[in-house]
Amino acid sequence: MLSSRPYIARALYQWLLDNDLTPYIVVDAEQAGVEVPRQFVQNGQIVLNLAPTAVRDFAMENEAVSFSARFGGRPMQVMVPIEALIAIYARENGVGMVFGHEPVIPAGADEAAEKEPHLNEVESADDAPQDDDQGNETPPRKGRPSLRVIK
Numbered sequence: 001m002l003s004s005r006p007y008i009a010r011a012l013y014q015w016l017l018d019n020d021l022t023p024y025i026v027v028d029a030e031q032a033g034v035e036v037p038r039q040f041v042q043n044g045q046i047v048l049n050l051a052p053t054a055v056r057d058f059a060m061e062n063e064a065v066s067f068s069a070r071f072g073g074r075p076m077q078v079m080v081p082i083e084a085l086i087a088i089y090a091r092e093n094g095v096g097m098v099f100g101h102e103p104v105i106p107a108g109a110d111e112a113a114e115k116e117p118h119l120n121e122v123e124s125a126d127d128a129p130q131d132d133d134q135g136n137e138t139p140p141r142k143g144r145p146s147l148r149v150i151k
Contacts (some may be wrong), residue, residue: 021090023050037071141150
């Protein structure tokens with residue numbers, strides 16, 4: 001499956017703009033392919049303003065975020081691979097999202113998953129929440145839960 005990070009980042013970016021907030025991103029400047037002004041990197045990270053008034057030629061694609069901006073009066077092309085995107089948030093109130101590490105699905109796992117039968121979990125009566133007001137003192141049965149394939 002494709003990473004969900006660029007899709008969520010685009011949605012949050014648009015949501016922040018729609019609410020008249022200033023979108024900022026936090027970038028891991030140590031990752032390969034990151035092109036940012038190194039003089040502003042602190043502790044291996046950099047915070048970048050993505051407001052439409054602060055950037056030009058902005059693009060947030062599945063592979064990377066790219067734009068042109070001025071840093072210290074000098075124009076620079078910025079490139080942030082999507083894996084280096086740590087967070088996106090609003091400058092005004094901090095609302096946004098920090099991205100965690102996404103699990104990597106090994107090559108060939110998709111093919112193996114297609115060959116395996118898909119099981120739909122069925123909640124058994126033992127797993128259903130018990131209402132304490134009923135006065136049911138019967139302890140739950142121990143053992144393995146049973147699942148059935150439903151097609």
